[in-house]
Amino acid sequence: MEYQGFITKGSVPFDPLELARETEKLCIKSSSRKYTNFYCTGVYGGISTGYLVGCCLRCVFCWVSFSRDFPDKYGKFFTPEEIFERLVSNARKAKVKKLRVSGGEPTLGKAHLLRLLDLVEDTNFFFVLETNGILLGKEPEYVRALKKYRNLYVRVSIKAGTPEGFERRTGGKGEFYELPYLAVETLKREDLYFRVAPMSDSRLMPKEERREMIRKLKEIGYKDYLEEETCDPYDTSVKRLRKAGFSIF
Numbered sequence: 001m002e003y004q005g006f007i008t009k010g011s012v013p014f015d016p017l018e019l020a021r022e023t024e025k026l027c028i029k030s031s032s033r034k035y036t037n038f039y040c041t042g043v044y045g046g047i048s049t050g051y052l053v054g055c056c057l058r059c060v061f062c063w064v065s066f067s068r069d070f071p072d073k074y075g076k077f078f079t080p081e082e083i084f085e086r087l088v089s090n091a092r093k094a095k096v097k098k099l100r101v102s103g104g105e106p107t108l109g110k111a112h113l114l115r116l117l118d119l120v121e122d123t124n125f126f127f128v129l130e131t132n133g134i135l136l137g138k139e140p141e142y143v144r145a146l147k148k149y150r151n152l153y154v155r156v157s158i159k160a161g162t163p164e165g166f167e168r169r170t171g172g173k174g175e176f177y178e179l180p181y182l183a184v185e186t187l188k189r190e191d192l193y194f195r196v197a198p199m200s201d202s203r204l205m206p207k208e209e210r211r212e213m214i215r216k217l218k219e220i221g222y223k224d225y226l227e228e229e230t231c232d233p234y235d236t237s238v239k240r241l242r243k244a245g246f247s248i249f
């Protein structure tokens with residue numbers, strides 16, 4: 001099977017769980033994972049970031065580098081200990097208290113992420129886990145494994161309110177669109193500290209679909225604030241949108 005890169009107008013929808021497994025084969029070796037960069041940025045009031053490789057969706061609005069689409073061509077493998085050292089060292093230099101790994105889906109490579117969180121747990125740093133909720137929705141045990149970390153904040157990015165919207169904007173088969181909602185349901189039931197951050201930009205998500213998304217979230221008991229996102233014209237986002245046949249810029 002050819003590895004799924006960015007989606008185009010004629011792309012056939014894929015199984016995101018299968019893509020997660022294929023991506024892990026390319027980006028994960030034992031408990032090590034591929035990364036391309038380390039830096040601090042101003043988001044979340046200042047955060048030290050490890051830029052990892054690999055995701056199990058192909059969102060048309062995605063801003064991350066093309067390492068997402070061609071993970072075999074980018075990055076070097078790092079152990080959780082090496083990542084921890086780099087994150088903390090950059091955080092200390094920049095005097096920030098938050099850490100994250102971004103640039104793809106951090107829940108791929110479970111052993112890598114959990115070991116990294118173990119290391120962070122022994123510090124006063126705070127870890128922000130930004131996730132698309134696909135693997136957390138599939139595996140409630142994964143959510144339960146996160147429960148023991150007291151300095152963790154999970155931010156679930158919901159991409160769609162309908163199967164059609166999911167398929168059109170992430171490239172994944174519509175039948176998988178509920179997985180992020182299942183992740184939200186389990187996070188809520190297990191009482192983790194989390195928020196929902198939907199990509200509900202009206203140029204991408206129709207009003208009726210946004211209403212349906214909010215209805216679904218309420219139905220599963222999520223009534224907190226929604227950190228709604230808008231699509232910015234990053235070079236990578238613009239290229240991906242055009243390839244997939246969207247013209248919003």
Ligand code: SF4
Binds near residue numbers: 061062063068105
């Ligand atoms: S927006 Fe997030 S979930 Fe979607 S493809 Fe990019 S990194 Fe993956």
